[in-house]
Amino acid sequence: MKKNDWKDRLNIVYSTNPDFNYTTEENEEAETLPKNQQKLRVSIEKKGRGGKTVTLIRGFVGKEEDLKELGRTLKAKCGVGGSVKDGEVLVQGEFKQRITELLKEEGYTQTR
Numbered sequence: 001m002k003k004n005d006w007k008d009r010l011n012i013v014y015s016t017n018p019d020f021n022y023t024t025e026e027n028e029e030a031e032t033l034p035k036n037q038q039k040l041r042v043s044i045e046k047k048g049r050g051g052k053t054v055t056l057i058r059g060f061v062g063k064e065e066d067l068k069e070l071g072r073t074l075k076a077k078c079g080v081g082g083s084v085k086d087g088e089v090l091v092q093g094e095f096k097q098r099i100t101e102l103l104k105e106e107g108y109t110q111t112r
Helices: 064-078 096-106
Strands: 041-045 055-058 080-087 086-091
Touching: 041 096, 055 064, 055 080, 055 096, 064 080, 064 096
Parallel strands: none
Antiparallel strands: 041 055, 055 086, 080 086
16 A cells, blocks of 8 residues: 655645545556557657757657666667656657667567
8 A cells, every 4th residue: 555645635625534544546557568569759859948959759658667768778779868758758869760760670660
């Protein structure tokens, strides 16, 4: 059972019932789809990034740690930095063609 943390209960109206037990909704992560069923989209974006170009990989369905592992692999093979957040992998620089080839080599066949 998850320990009740006070930060999870902010903005909640409490009951005066002494037997009241507060429970939180836990969001379960979706199981990671096989690589050949992932529909990843690779794009280049410049807006809102101070003029810097980044390559975005969107559409990953699965656990957060699997997405982080994919991001780590792509960043290492391109030799650049980046980050993984909000279900997207950001790779610094313009590597759309290289990342598409790397993803297809890894088994992500539905990559565009």
